[in-house]
Amino acid sequence: MGETRIVTKRLRDHPDDSWTLERYLATGGYQSLSKALQMAPAEIREEQVKASGLRGRGGAGFPAATKWSFLGDDVDQPRYLACNADEGEPSTFKDHMLIEGDPHQLVEGIVIAARSIQTRNAFIYIRGEFALGADRLDQAVREAYEQGWLGTNIKGSGMDLDVVVHRGAGAYIAGDETGLLSSLEGERAMPRVKPPFPAAEGLYACPTVVNNVETLSTLPAIIDKGGEWYGSLGVGKSTGTRVFSVSGHVERPGNYEVELGMTFRELIYDLAGGISGGRDLKFFIPGGASSPWLMPSHLDVPLDMDVVQNDYKSMLGSGAIMVYDETVDPLLVAWRLVKFFAHESCGKCTPCREGSGWLEKILYRMSHGQGRAEDMDLLLDVSDNIVPGLNAPFAQTTICALGPSIVSPIVSLERFFRDEIVERFGRPEVRAGEEPPAVPSGPTVPVSFPAGAGS
Protein backbone atom coordinates (compact mmCIF):
# COMPACT_ATOMS: atom_id res chain seq x y z
CA MET A 1 0.00 0.00 0.00
CA GLY A 2 1.25 3.46 -0.82
CA GLU A 3 0.11 6.98 -0.30
CA THR A 4 -3.31 8.23 -1.41
CA ARG A 5 -2.67 11.89 -2.13
CA ILE A 6 -5.66 14.19 -1.95
CA VAL A 7 -4.77 17.25 0.16
CA THR A 8 -1.06 16.77 -0.51
CA LYS A 9 -1.40 16.06 -4.24
CA ARG A 10 -0.57 19.52 -5.58
CA LEU A 11 2.33 20.19 -3.25
CA ARG A 12 3.86 16.79 -4.05
CA ASP A 13 3.32 17.06 -7.81
CA HIS A 14 4.60 20.62 -8.04
CA PRO A 15 7.06 21.16 -5.18
CA ASP A 16 8.61 24.21 -6.83
CA ASP A 17 5.53 26.43 -7.13
CA SER A 18 2.55 24.65 -5.55
CA TRP A 19 1.77 27.73 -3.44
CA THR A 20 1.38 30.18 -6.33
CA LEU A 21 -1.94 31.34 -7.73
CA GLU A 22 -0.83 30.40 -11.24
CA ARG A 23 -0.19 26.81 -10.27
CA TYR A 24 -3.36 26.67 -8.24
CA LEU A 25 -5.53 27.85 -11.11
CA ALA A 26 -3.73 25.56 -13.57
CA THR A 27 -4.52 22.54 -11.40
CA GLY A 28 -8.24 23.04 -10.95
CA GLY A 29 -8.06 25.65 -8.20
CA TYR A 30 -11.27 27.44 -7.12
CA GLN A 31 -13.39 25.17 -9.34
CA SER A 32 -14.84 23.50 -6.24
CA LEU A 33 -15.79 26.88 -4.87
CA SER A 34 -17.54 27.72 -8.14
CA LYS A 35 -19.56 24.55 -7.62
CA ALA A 36 -20.20 25.28 -3.95
CA LEU A 37 -21.49 28.77 -4.76
CA GLN A 38 -24.31 27.05 -6.70
CA MET A 39 -25.20 24.95 -3.65
CA ALA A 40 -27.36 25.91 -0.72
CA PRO A 41 -25.56 26.10 2.65
CA ALA A 42 -27.40 23.06 4.02
CA GLU A 43 -26.69 21.13 0.84
CA ILE A 44 -22.93 21.58 1.29
CA ARG A 45 -23.21 20.42 4.88
CA GLU A 46 -25.62 17.51 4.52
CA GLU A 47 -25.06 16.13 1.03
CA GLN A 48 -21.35 16.72 0.79
CA VAL A 49 -19.56 17.07 4.11
CA LYS A 50 -21.85 14.84 6.15
CA ALA A 51 -21.86 12.22 3.41
CA SER A 52 -18.06 12.34 3.35
CA GLY A 53 -17.89 11.42 7.03
CA LEU A 54 -15.08 14.01 7.40
CA ARG A 55 -13.89 14.23 10.99
CA GLY A 56 -11.75 16.98 12.49
CA ARG A 57 -8.06 16.56 11.74
CA GLY A 58 -6.79 18.63 14.65
CA GLY A 59 -6.91 15.87 17.22
CA ALA A 60 -10.38 15.31 18.60
CA GLY A 61 -11.84 13.75 15.45
CA PHE A 62 -15.27 15.32 15.81
CA PRO A 63 -17.50 15.07 12.69
CA ALA A 64 -17.19 18.36 10.83
CA ALA A 65 -20.76 18.53 9.53
CA THR A 66 -22.15 17.91 13.02
CA LYS A 67 -19.99 20.69 14.44
CA TRP A 68 -21.30 23.07 11.78
CA SER A 69 -24.92 22.05 12.43
CA PHE A 70 -24.66 23.22 16.06
CA LEU A 71 -24.64 26.84 14.91
CA GLY A 72 -28.37 26.74 14.20
CA ASP A 73 -30.32 28.85 11.75
CA ASP A 74 -30.38 32.29 13.36
CA VAL A 75 -28.16 34.00 10.81
CA ASP A 76 -29.03 37.53 11.90
CA GLN A 77 -26.57 37.37 14.80
CA PRO A 78 -22.89 37.63 13.80
CA ARG A 79 -21.16 34.27 13.55
CA TYR A 80 -17.54 33.41 12.89
CA LEU A 81 -15.24 30.83 11.40
CA ALA A 82 -11.77 30.40 12.87
CA CYS A 83 -9.18 28.25 11.17
CA ASN A 84 -6.88 26.65 13.71
CA ALA A 85 -3.44 26.93 12.13
CA ASP A 86 -1.65 26.99 15.47
CA GLU A 87 0.07 23.66 14.97
CA GLY A 88 2.20 23.00 18.03
CA GLU A 89 1.61 19.43 19.17
CA PRO A 90 5.13 18.05 19.46
CA SER A 91 6.20 16.11 16.35
CA THR A 92 3.19 17.22 14.29
CA PHE A 93 4.20 18.99 11.08
CA LYS A 94 1.39 18.40 8.58
CA ASP A 95 -0.41 21.76 8.81
CA HIS A 96 2.92 23.55 8.53
CA MET A 97 3.40 21.79 5.16
CA LEU A 98 -0.17 22.38 3.99
CA ILE A 99 0.04 26.10 4.80
CA GLU A 100 3.38 26.68 3.09
CA GLY A 101 2.74 24.25 0.25
CA ASP A 102 -0.88 24.90 -0.66
CA PRO A 103 -2.25 28.08 0.94
CA HIS A 104 -4.86 28.65 -1.77
CA GLN A 105 -6.36 25.22 -1.09
CA LEU A 106 -6.86 26.30 2.51
CA VAL A 107 -8.38 29.63 1.47
CA GLU A 108 -10.76 27.83 -0.91
CA GLY A 109 -11.74 25.42 1.87
CA ILE A 110 -12.40 28.36 4.17
CA VAL A 111 -14.74 30.03 1.68
CA ILE A 112 -16.63 26.74 1.18
CA ALA A 113 -17.00 26.27 4.94
CA ALA A 114 -18.00 29.91 5.38
CA ARG A 115 -20.72 29.50 2.76
CA SER A 116 -22.10 26.48 4.55
CA ILE A 117 -22.13 28.03 8.00
CA GLN A 118 -23.18 31.42 6.57
CA THR A 119 -20.57 33.65 8.09
CA ARG A 120 -19.12 36.85 6.67
CA ASN A 121 -15.98 36.81 8.80
CA ALA A 122 -13.25 34.21 9.00
CA PHE A 123 -9.93 34.28 10.83
CA ILE A 124 -6.87 32.16 10.23
CA TYR A 125 -5.02 31.88 13.53
CA ILE A 126 -1.55 30.89 12.41
CA ARG A 127 1.22 29.94 14.77
CA GLY A 128 3.52 32.94 15.26
CA GLU A 129 6.67 30.96 14.49
CA PHE A 130 5.38 30.11 10.97
CA ALA A 131 6.79 33.27 9.39
CA LEU A 132 7.02 31.89 5.85
CA GLY A 133 3.60 30.26 6.21
CA ALA A 134 2.12 33.63 7.22
CA ASP A 135 3.79 35.29 4.22
CA ARG A 136 2.31 32.73 1.86
CA LEU A 137 -1.13 32.89 3.45
CA ASP A 138 -1.08 36.70 3.35
CA GLN A 139 -0.27 36.52 -0.34
CA ALA A 140 -2.90 33.88 -1.06
CA VAL A 141 -5.57 35.90 0.74
CA ARG A 142 -4.55 39.05 -1.12
CA GLU A 143 -4.72 37.22 -4.45
CA ALA A 144 -8.07 35.68 -3.60
CA TYR A 145 -9.45 39.20 -2.99
CA GLU A 146 -8.00 40.40 -6.29
CA GLN A 147 -9.55 37.46 -8.13
CA GLY A 148 -12.94 38.01 -6.51
CA TRP A 149 -12.91 34.80 -4.45
CA LEU A 150 -13.04 36.88 -1.27
CA GLY A 151 -14.73 40.18 -0.49
CA THR A 152 -18.25 41.30 -1.31
CA ASN A 153 -20.66 39.52 -3.63
CA ILE A 154 -18.21 36.73 -4.42
CA LYS A 155 -18.48 35.91 -8.14
CA GLY A 156 -21.98 37.34 -8.24
CA SER A 157 -23.31 34.84 -5.68
CA GLY A 158 -24.38 37.47 -3.19
CA MET A 159 -22.01 35.92 -0.63
CA ASP A 160 -19.63 38.19 1.32
CA LEU A 161 -16.58 37.02 3.19
CA ASP A 162 -13.60 38.72 4.79
CA VAL A 163 -10.59 36.70 5.89
CA VAL A 164 -7.97 37.96 8.34
CA VAL A 165 -4.63 36.21 8.80
CA HIS A 166 -3.79 36.51 12.50
CA ARG A 167 -0.39 35.51 13.86
CA GLY A 168 -0.07 33.97 17.29
CA ALA A 169 3.01 34.66 19.38
CA GLY A 170 4.26 31.47 20.96
CA ALA A 171 1.74 29.61 23.11
CA TYR A 172 0.85 25.94 22.59
CA ILE A 173 -2.37 26.43 24.49
CA ALA A 174 -3.65 28.77 21.78
CA GLY A 175 -4.11 25.59 19.76
CA ASP A 176 -6.90 24.59 22.11
CA GLU A 177 -10.20 25.61 20.57
CA THR A 178 -11.25 28.01 23.32
CA GLY A 179 -7.67 29.10 24.08
CA LEU A 180 -7.47 30.15 20.45
CA LEU A 181 -10.60 32.25 20.78
CA SER A 182 -9.27 33.96 23.92
CA SER A 183 -6.05 34.73 22.11
CA LEU A 184 -7.88 36.02 19.03
CA GLU A 185 -9.76 38.39 21.30
CA GLY A 186 -6.43 39.86 22.41
CA GLU A 187 -6.26 38.07 25.74
CA ARG A 188 -3.93 35.50 27.26
CA ALA A 189 -4.68 32.23 25.46
CA MET A 190 -6.50 30.67 28.38
CA PRO A 191 -9.09 27.98 27.63
CA ARG A 192 -12.67 28.50 28.75
CA VAL A 193 -15.09 26.21 30.51
CA LYS A 194 -17.40 24.31 28.14
CA PRO A 195 -20.38 24.59 27.99
CA PRO A 196 -21.08 27.04 26.56
CA PHE A 197 -19.44 25.51 23.51
CA PRO A 198 -18.03 27.82 20.82
CA ALA A 199 -21.00 26.95 18.58
CA ALA A 200 -23.18 28.79 21.09
CA GLU A 201 -20.76 31.35 22.53
CA GLY A 202 -17.41 31.50 20.79
CA LEU A 203 -15.51 34.48 19.40
CA TYR A 204 -16.87 37.74 20.87
CA ALA A 205 -19.53 35.54 22.55
CA CYS A 206 -21.06 34.77 19.14
CA PRO A 207 -21.60 31.37 17.51
CA THR A 208 -18.26 30.18 16.16
CA VAL A 209 -16.83 27.20 14.33
CA VAL A 210 -13.17 26.33 14.82
CA ASN A 211 -11.75 23.94 12.22
CA ASN A 212 -8.24 22.63 11.67
CA VAL A 213 -6.14 23.43 8.58
CA GLU A 214 -6.23 19.88 7.22
CA THR A 215 -9.99 19.62 7.74
CA LEU A 216 -10.64 22.80 5.77
CA SER A 217 -8.04 21.91 3.12
CA THR A 218 -9.95 18.70 2.42
CA LEU A 219 -13.18 20.49 1.51
CA PRO A 220 -12.28 21.43 -2.10
CA ALA A 221 -11.65 17.74 -2.92
CA ILE A 222 -14.91 16.71 -1.27
CA ILE A 223 -16.90 19.24 -3.27
CA ASP A 224 -15.01 18.35 -6.46
CA LYS A 225 -15.44 14.58 -6.33
CA GLY A 226 -18.42 14.34 -4.01
CA GLY A 227 -18.96 13.53 -0.37
CA GLU A 228 -19.90 9.94 -1.14
CA TRP A 229 -16.63 9.38 -2.96
CA TYR A 230 -14.64 10.65 0.03
CA GLY A 231 -16.79 8.59 2.39
CA SER A 232 -16.02 5.46 0.41
CA LEU A 233 -12.34 5.81 1.31
CA GLY A 234 -11.01 4.78 4.69
CA VAL A 235 -12.36 2.35 7.24
CA GLY A 236 -15.44 2.36 9.46
CA LYS A 237 -16.13 5.84 10.78
CA SER A 238 -12.59 6.93 9.94
CA THR A 239 -13.29 7.91 6.36
CA GLY A 240 -10.95 9.36 3.79
CA THR A 241 -7.25 10.01 4.13
CA ARG A 242 -5.10 11.61 6.79
CA VAL A 243 -1.68 13.15 6.68
CA PHE A 244 0.54 11.39 9.19
CA SER A 245 3.77 13.01 10.34
CA VAL A 246 6.29 10.26 10.98
CA SER A 247 9.49 11.25 12.78
CA GLY A 248 12.19 10.00 15.10
CA HIS A 249 14.21 6.87 14.39
CA VAL A 250 12.91 6.03 10.93
CA GLU A 251 14.84 5.93 7.67
CA ARG A 252 12.54 8.37 5.84
CA PRO A 253 10.83 10.75 8.26
CA GLY A 254 8.15 12.88 6.65
CA ASN A 255 4.46 13.48 6.01
CA TYR A 256 2.55 10.62 4.44
CA GLU A 257 -1.04 10.95 3.30
CA VAL A 258 -2.66 7.54 3.48
CA GLU A 259 -6.11 6.05 3.43
CA LEU A 260 -7.27 5.39 6.96
CA GLY A 261 -7.27 1.68 7.76
CA MET A 262 -3.64 1.11 6.82
CA THR A 263 -1.65 -0.39 9.71
CA PHE A 264 1.05 1.32 11.76
CA ARG A 265 3.48 -1.28 10.41
CA GLU A 266 2.79 -0.35 6.78
CA LEU A 267 3.18 3.33 7.59
CA ILE A 268 6.34 3.04 9.72
CA TYR A 269 8.10 0.24 7.83
CA ASP A 270 6.89 0.38 4.22
CA LEU A 271 6.47 4.12 3.75
CA ALA A 272 8.86 5.60 6.30
CA GLY A 273 11.49 2.93 5.65
CA GLY A 274 11.57 1.27 9.06
CA ILE A 275 13.86 1.87 12.00
CA SER A 276 17.08 3.62 11.07
CA GLY A 277 20.27 1.62 11.19
CA GLY A 278 18.32 -1.65 11.26
CA ARG A 279 17.82 -1.36 15.00
CA ASP A 280 14.74 -2.60 16.88
CA LEU A 281 11.67 -0.56 17.69
CA LYS A 282 11.30 0.14 21.39
CA PHE A 283 7.98 2.02 21.40
CA PHE A 284 6.08 4.63 19.39
CA ILE A 285 3.75 7.50 20.15
CA PRO A 286 0.79 7.23 17.78
CA GLY A 287 -1.00 10.58 17.85
CA GLY A 288 1.13 13.44 19.06
CA ALA A 289 2.62 14.16 22.47
CA SER A 290 -0.77 13.95 24.17
CA SER A 291 -1.46 10.36 23.19
CA PRO A 292 -0.58 7.30 25.28
CA TRP A 293 2.21 5.23 23.76
CA LEU A 294 2.08 1.94 21.87
CA MET A 295 4.52 -0.96 21.64
CA PRO A 296 5.97 -3.14 18.86
CA SER A 297 3.16 -5.62 19.55
CA HIS A 298 0.70 -2.97 18.34
CA LEU A 299 2.23 -2.49 14.90
CA ASP A 300 -0.59 -4.32 13.14
CA VAL A 301 -3.28 -2.11 14.66
CA PRO A 302 -5.13 -0.22 11.90
CA LEU A 303 -5.06 3.56 11.58
CA ASP A 304 -8.68 3.80 12.67
CA MET A 305 -9.52 6.54 15.17
CA ASP A 306 -12.13 4.44 16.99
CA VAL A 307 -10.14 1.20 17.16
CA VAL A 308 -7.05 2.97 18.54
CA GLN A 309 -9.14 4.78 21.11
CA ASN A 310 -11.51 2.02 22.21
CA ASP A 311 -9.34 -1.07 21.94
CA TYR A 312 -5.88 0.30 22.63
CA LYS A 313 -6.59 3.19 25.04
CA SER A 314 -4.70 5.71 22.95
CA MET A 315 -5.62 7.97 20.05
CA LEU A 316 -4.63 9.01 16.55
CA GLY A 317 -4.84 12.59 17.83
CA SER A 318 -2.97 15.00 15.61
CA GLY A 319 -1.63 12.26 13.34
CA ALA A 320 1.97 12.51 14.54
CA ILE A 321 3.84 9.26 14.97
CA MET A 322 7.09 9.39 16.91
CA VAL A 323 9.25 6.33 16.57
CA TYR A 324 11.93 5.35 19.11
CA ASP A 325 14.53 2.65 18.74
CA GLU A 326 15.96 0.35 21.39
CA THR A 327 18.63 2.84 22.46
CA VAL A 328 16.10 5.33 23.83
CA ASP A 329 15.34 5.67 27.52
CA PRO A 330 11.55 5.95 27.83
CA LEU A 331 12.03 7.96 31.02
CA LEU A 332 13.97 10.61 29.12
CA VAL A 333 11.19 10.93 26.53
CA ALA A 334 8.55 11.08 29.27
CA TRP A 335 10.53 13.78 31.09
CA ARG A 336 10.90 15.92 27.97
CA LEU A 337 7.21 15.61 27.15
CA VAL A 338 6.17 16.55 30.66
CA LYS A 339 8.68 19.41 30.66
CA PHE A 340 6.93 20.65 27.53
CA PHE A 341 3.50 20.48 29.14
CA ALA A 342 4.80 22.16 32.30
CA HIS A 343 6.16 25.00 30.17
CA GLU A 344 2.96 25.34 28.16
CA SER A 345 0.46 25.01 31.03
CA CYS A 346 -1.43 28.31 31.01
CA GLY A 347 -1.77 28.32 34.79
CA LYS A 348 -5.53 28.57 34.98
CA CYS A 349 -6.26 25.21 36.65
CA THR A 350 -4.34 24.24 39.79
CA PRO A 351 -3.95 20.47 39.11
CA CYS A 352 -2.26 21.20 35.79
CA ARG A 353 -0.26 24.26 36.82
CA GLU A 354 1.17 22.69 39.98
CA GLY A 355 1.06 19.04 38.96
CA SER A 356 2.97 19.52 35.72
CA GLY A 357 5.88 21.13 37.55
CA TRP A 358 6.02 18.44 40.23
CA LEU A 359 5.86 15.67 37.65
CA GLU A 360 8.59 17.27 35.59
CA LYS A 361 10.92 17.44 38.60
CA ILE A 362 10.31 13.80 39.53
CA LEU A 363 10.84 12.65 35.96
CA TYR A 364 13.96 14.77 35.68
CA ARG A 365 15.66 13.00 38.54
CA MET A 366 14.46 9.59 37.30
CA SER A 367 15.86 10.21 33.83
CA HIS A 368 19.10 11.78 35.07
CA GLY A 369 20.43 9.11 37.38
CA GLN A 370 18.84 10.24 40.63
CA GLY A 371 15.64 8.21 40.66
CA ARG A 372 14.20 6.76 43.83
CA ALA A 373 12.33 3.53 44.35
CA GLU A 374 9.10 5.29 45.25
CA ASP A 375 9.17 7.69 42.30
CA MET A 376 6.99 5.69 39.93
CA ASP A 377 4.22 5.52 42.52
CA LEU A 378 4.69 9.18 43.34
CA LEU A 379 4.19 10.03 39.65
CA LEU A 380 0.95 8.07 39.63
CA ASP A 381 -0.24 9.68 42.84
CA VAL A 382 0.28 13.20 41.50
CA SER A 383 -1.21 12.22 38.13
CA ASP A 384 -4.30 10.94 39.90
CA ASN A 385 -5.08 14.52 40.91
CA ILE A 386 -5.23 15.49 37.23
CA VAL A 387 -6.83 12.33 35.85
CA PRO A 388 -8.80 10.74 38.70
CA GLY A 389 -8.57 6.95 38.50
CA LEU A 390 -6.05 7.03 35.65
CA ASN A 391 -8.37 4.88 33.54
CA ALA A 392 -9.04 5.34 29.82
CA PRO A 393 -10.92 7.29 28.64
CA PHE A 394 -9.30 9.87 30.89
CA ALA A 395 -11.43 11.83 33.32
CA GLN A 396 -10.04 15.27 34.08
CA THR A 397 -10.00 17.89 36.81
CA THR A 398 -8.89 20.61 34.41
CA ILE A 399 -10.78 22.83 31.97
CA CYS A 400 -8.93 21.73 28.86
CA ALA A 401 -7.19 18.63 27.58
CA LEU A 402 -3.67 19.81 28.41
CA GLY A 403 -4.08 18.41 31.93
CA PRO A 404 -4.76 14.82 30.92
CA SER A 405 -2.12 15.10 28.21
CA ILE A 406 0.55 15.45 30.92
CA VAL A 407 -0.55 12.10 32.30
CA SER A 408 -0.31 10.18 28.99
CA PRO A 409 3.45 9.58 29.15
CA ILE A 410 3.22 8.58 32.80
CA VAL A 411 0.40 6.11 32.27
CA SER A 412 2.42 4.74 29.35
CA LEU A 413 5.44 4.18 31.60
CA GLU A 414 3.19 2.35 34.05
CA ARG A 415 1.57 0.24 31.34
CA PHE A 416 4.67 -0.89 29.50
CA PHE A 417 7.85 -0.05 31.42
CA ARG A 418 7.06 -0.59 35.09
CA ASP A 419 9.23 -3.71 35.31
CA GLU A 420 12.14 -1.91 33.64
CA ILE A 421 11.77 0.99 36.07
CA VAL A 422 11.53 -1.25 39.14
CA GLU A 423 14.62 -3.05 37.97
CA ARG A 424 16.46 0.23 37.72
CA PHE A 425 15.41 1.85 40.99
CA GLY A 426 14.34 -1.09 43.13
CA ARG A 427 11.01 -1.68 44.79
CA PRO A 428 9.54 0.98 47.04
CA GLU A 429 10.26 0.22 50.67
CA VAL A 430 7.30 -0.48 52.86
CA ARG A 431 7.84 0.93 56.33
CA ALA A 432 6.94 -1.24 59.30
CA GLY A 433 3.27 -1.03 60.19
CA GLU A 434 2.30 0.63 56.92
CA GLU A 435 0.28 -0.85 54.10
CA PRO A 436 1.98 -0.74 50.71
CA PRO A 437 0.60 2.18 48.72
CA ALA A 438 -2.38 1.24 46.60
CA VAL A 439 -1.90 2.88 43.24
CA PRO A 440 -3.87 4.15 41.43
CA SER A 441 -5.77 5.29 44.46
CA GLY A 442 -8.99 6.18 42.66
CA PRO A 443 -10.72 9.53 42.50
CA THR A 444 -9.81 11.84 45.33
CA VAL A 445 -11.57 14.85 43.86
CA PRO A 446 -15.01 15.11 42.28
CA VAL A 447 -14.93 14.03 38.66
CA SER A 448 -18.26 15.43 37.60
CA PHE A 449 -19.04 18.96 38.53
CA PRO A 450 -22.52 20.05 39.56
CA ALA A 451 -24.69 21.40 36.79
CA GLY A 452 -24.04 25.06 36.10
CA ALA A 453 -20.60 25.11 37.68
CA GLY A 454 -18.35 27.53 35.92
CA SER A 455 -20.93 28.73 33.41
Place this chain on the structure above:
Amino acid sequence: MAFTAPNRARAREIVERYPFKRSAVLPLLHLAQDQDGWVTPEAMEEVGELVGISAAQVLGVCSFYTMFKREQVGGLVVSVCTNVTCLVRGGPELYEALRARYASDDDVFVEEVECLAACDTAPVMQVNYDYHSRMTPETAEAVIEEYKSGKRTRRGISGGRITIAGSDR
Protein backbone atom coordinates in the same frame (compact mmCIF):
# COMPACT_ATOMS: atom_id res chain seq x y z
CA MET B 1 6.01 58.07 20.94
CA ALA B 2 6.68 54.46 20.21
CA PHE B 3 5.68 53.72 16.61
CA THR B 4 7.33 55.55 13.73
CA ALA B 5 4.88 57.51 11.56
CA PRO B 6 4.59 54.84 8.84
CA ASN B 7 4.20 52.10 11.42
CA ARG B 8 1.55 54.09 13.26
CA ALA B 9 -0.45 54.27 10.04
CA ARG B 10 0.10 50.54 9.66
CA ALA B 11 -1.04 50.01 13.25
CA ARG B 12 -4.29 51.88 12.61
CA GLU B 13 -4.91 49.70 9.54
CA ILE B 14 -4.39 46.58 11.65
CA VAL B 15 -6.88 47.77 14.27
CA GLU B 16 -9.44 48.35 11.49
CA ARG B 17 -9.36 44.69 10.47
CA TYR B 18 -11.11 43.47 13.58
CA PRO B 19 -14.71 43.75 14.77
CA PHE B 20 -13.33 44.58 18.23
CA LYS B 21 -10.15 46.60 18.62
CA ARG B 22 -8.66 44.48 21.35
CA SER B 23 -8.10 41.63 18.88
CA ALA B 24 -5.30 43.72 17.40
CA VAL B 25 -3.08 43.41 20.48
CA LEU B 26 -0.94 40.52 19.20
CA PRO B 27 -0.37 41.90 15.68
CA LEU B 28 0.44 45.33 17.15
CA LEU B 29 2.96 43.83 19.54
CA HIS B 30 4.56 41.99 16.60
CA LEU B 31 4.78 45.26 14.71
CA ALA B 32 6.35 47.02 17.68
CA GLN B 33 8.85 44.23 18.20
CA ASP B 34 9.83 44.16 14.54
CA GLN B 35 10.38 47.91 14.69
CA ASP B 36 12.39 48.12 17.92
CA GLY B 37 13.83 44.63 18.33
CA TRP B 38 11.89 44.16 21.55
CA VAL B 39 8.60 45.28 23.09
CA THR B 40 9.38 48.53 24.89
CA PRO B 41 7.25 49.89 27.75
CA GLU B 42 6.40 52.85 25.49
CA ALA B 43 5.15 50.45 22.83
CA MET B 44 2.90 48.70 25.32
CA GLU B 45 1.48 52.03 26.31
CA GLU B 46 0.79 53.02 22.72
CA VAL B 47 -0.72 49.63 21.87
CA GLY B 48 -3.02 50.08 24.86
CA GLU B 49 -4.07 53.51 23.61
CA LEU B 50 -4.74 52.16 20.12
CA VAL B 51 -7.06 49.40 21.33
CA GLY B 52 -8.51 51.07 24.41
CA ILE B 53 -6.96 49.11 27.27
CA SER B 54 -4.33 49.99 29.86
CA ALA B 55 -0.61 49.44 29.45
CA ALA B 56 -0.81 46.98 32.36
CA GLN B 57 -3.37 44.91 30.48
CA VAL B 58 -1.12 44.92 27.43
CA LEU B 59 1.78 43.74 29.60
CA GLY B 60 -0.43 40.97 30.97
CA VAL B 61 -0.99 39.70 27.43
CA CYS B 62 2.54 40.35 26.22
CA SER B 63 4.16 38.40 29.05
CA PHE B 64 2.07 35.31 28.28
CA TYR B 65 3.58 34.72 24.84
CA THR B 66 7.13 33.46 24.48
CA MET B 67 7.86 35.22 21.18
CA PHE B 68 7.62 38.65 22.77
CA LYS B 69 10.86 39.88 24.32
CA ARG B 70 10.55 42.46 27.04
CA GLU B 71 14.22 43.31 27.05
CA GLN B 72 16.76 43.83 24.30
CA VAL B 73 18.01 40.60 22.81
CA GLY B 74 20.18 41.78 19.93
CA GLY B 75 19.46 41.47 16.24
CA LEU B 76 19.24 37.70 15.84
CA VAL B 77 16.99 35.34 17.77
CA VAL B 78 18.24 31.78 17.32
CA SER B 79 15.59 29.26 18.39
CA VAL B 80 16.73 25.69 18.85
CA CYS B 81 14.22 22.90 19.37
CA THR B 82 14.97 20.25 22.00
CA ASN B 83 11.54 18.60 22.05
CA VAL B 84 11.03 14.87 21.71
CA THR B 85 12.08 14.30 18.10
CA CYS B 86 14.98 16.76 18.13
CA LEU B 87 15.85 15.24 21.54
CA VAL B 88 16.96 12.01 19.89
CA ARG B 89 18.35 13.75 16.79
CA GLY B 90 20.90 16.05 18.40
CA GLY B 91 18.78 19.06 19.40
CA PRO B 92 20.05 19.42 22.99
CA GLU B 93 23.68 19.15 21.83
CA LEU B 94 23.05 21.79 19.16
CA TYR B 95 21.47 24.11 21.72
CA GLU B 96 24.33 23.75 24.20
CA ALA B 97 26.97 24.28 21.51
CA LEU B 98 25.35 27.44 20.15
CA ARG B 99 24.68 28.81 23.59
CA ALA B 100 28.34 28.43 24.51
CA ARG B 101 29.52 29.79 21.16
CA TYR B 102 27.45 32.97 21.38
CA ALA B 103 27.47 33.46 25.16
CA SER B 104 29.37 36.74 24.90
CA ASP B 105 27.85 37.96 21.63
CA ASP B 106 25.24 40.62 22.39
CA ASP B 107 23.80 40.47 18.90
CA VAL B 108 22.88 36.76 19.01
CA PHE B 109 20.26 35.46 21.42
CA VAL B 110 20.17 31.67 21.58
CA GLU B 111 17.04 30.20 23.12
CA GLU B 112 15.67 26.71 23.70
CA VAL B 113 12.19 26.36 22.22
CA GLU B 114 9.44 23.78 21.97
CA CYS B 115 8.55 21.79 18.86
CA LEU B 116 8.84 23.90 15.69
CA ALA B 117 6.76 21.51 13.56
CA ALA B 118 9.52 20.44 11.22
CA CYS B 119 10.49 17.15 12.89
CA ASP B 120 11.21 15.37 9.61
CA THR B 121 14.26 17.61 9.31
CA ALA B 122 15.41 17.42 12.94
CA PRO B 123 17.34 18.91 14.56
CA VAL B 124 15.75 22.22 13.66
CA MET B 125 16.81 25.80 14.26
CA GLN B 126 15.12 29.08 13.39
CA VAL B 127 16.90 32.39 12.96
CA ASN B 128 14.39 35.22 13.33
CA TYR B 129 11.75 32.59 12.46
CA ASP B 130 13.31 31.36 9.23
CA TYR B 131 13.86 27.60 9.30
CA HIS B 132 17.20 25.82 9.05
CA SER B 133 17.05 22.06 8.91
CA ARG B 134 19.23 19.10 9.87
CA MET B 135 21.68 21.34 11.69
CA THR B 136 24.98 20.44 13.26
CA PRO B 137 26.82 22.87 15.53
CA GLU B 138 29.15 23.63 12.62
CA THR B 139 26.50 24.20 9.93
CA ALA B 140 24.39 26.21 12.37
CA GLU B 141 27.28 28.49 13.20
CA ALA B 142 27.98 28.99 9.49
CA VAL B 143 24.35 29.99 8.92
CA ILE B 144 24.35 32.42 11.83
CA GLU B 145 27.57 34.00 10.62
CA GLU B 146 25.99 34.52 7.19
CA TYR B 147 23.16 36.43 8.81
CA LYS B 148 25.66 38.49 10.77
CA SER B 149 27.66 39.38 7.69
CA GLY B 150 24.54 40.32 5.73
CA LYS B 151 24.95 37.47 3.26
CA ARG B 152 21.51 36.27 4.33
CA THR B 153 18.53 38.58 4.68
CA ARG B 154 17.09 38.55 8.16
CA ARG B 155 13.51 39.03 9.20
CA GLY B 156 12.55 41.23 12.12
CA ILE B 157 12.78 39.96 15.68
CA SER B 158 9.08 39.08 15.45
CA GLY B 159 9.47 37.30 12.11
CA GLY B 160 7.99 40.06 9.95
CA ARG B 161 9.60 41.10 6.70
CA ILE B 162 10.36 44.53 8.03
CA THR B 163 12.39 47.61 7.87
CA ILE B 164 12.40 50.15 10.61
CA ALA B 165 10.74 52.64 8.28
CA GLY B 166 7.70 50.55 7.55
CA SER B 167 6.35 47.06 7.56
CA ASP B 168 5.32 44.64 4.90
CA ARG B 169 2.88 43.04 7.26
